[in-house]
Amino acid sequence: MTGFHLFVLDILAVMIIIYLYRVVRGPTVYDRVLGLNGISTKAIILLVVIGTVYGRVDMFVDISTGYALLNLVGALAIIKYLEQRGTA
Amino acid sequence: MTYSFELPLLVLLILTAGGAIVVKDLISAVIILGSYSFFLAIVWAWLGAVDVAFVEAVVGAGLATVFFLLTLFGAAPKDTLIRRTPPPIAAVIALPVLGLLLLYAADDLPAFGDLQAPASVHVSPYYLQNSLSDTQTPNVVTAVLMDYRALDTMMETAVIFTAGIACWLILRRRAS
Secondary structure (H helix, E strand, C coil): CCHHHHHHHHHHHHHHHHHHHHHHHCCCHHHHHHHHHHHHHHHHHHHHHHHHHHCCHHHHHHHHHHHHHHHHHHHHHHHHHHHHHCCC | CCCCCHHHHHHHHHHHHHHHHHCCEHHHHHHHHHHHHHHHHHHHHHCCCHHHHHHHHHHHHHHHHHHHHHHHHCCCHHHHECCCCCCCHHHHHHHHHHHHHHHHHHCCCCCCCCCCCHHHHCCHHHHHHHHHHHHCCCCHHHHHHHHHCHHHHHHHHHHHHHHHHHHHHHHHHHHC
């Protein structure tokens, strides 16, 4: 692992923490949903960068793709729940 | 102690775990637990356990969130708010002490990737050398799971089947 990889990973972790503040403190549920979507995009990139660190990008791309698909399903489930409940 | 990427991951895990405890309604706790589960998946990927990371991302972050939400569908909106009581004094004192004891014990664990660790010298060499001739299976993990520990795996399948039946019963009652 080079210093460049570590730098990229740390920058991504800091960006995730910024989103995490909105997820934990968010006044409404919509803030939390949007924050979770932002976290998942950063985390997908994080997984691919970890893949380049280990030199096995193909496997890690599979994980990140699977997570991206499931995150879509999760977000749809949350939105469906909020729609049924009416208020947030 | 040298700096490594485990430290930011640990900070993220602690932040999400604490956040899931302090929020006021269950839907927010479900959202935060989804992100917690995904950071756990990144930890597994960082340690090189790619298959475990995949299962954690799919089951923990994806399926568990959907199942929690399906359960919330059946609950009344006023029941999804959490009224918290302050924790007992004994827990406030005893749990940090327990955490310190666990950290103290973790100091004696073998280092990550240590070739002389008990897990690396006890049965792993036997599996690596003989699994192909014993079981005719090229993948060592599959040989261990499906051949050497076949009875164990069968009972695990029974447990998962029971859990699936329980989920089906709960979700079916909601639909009727």
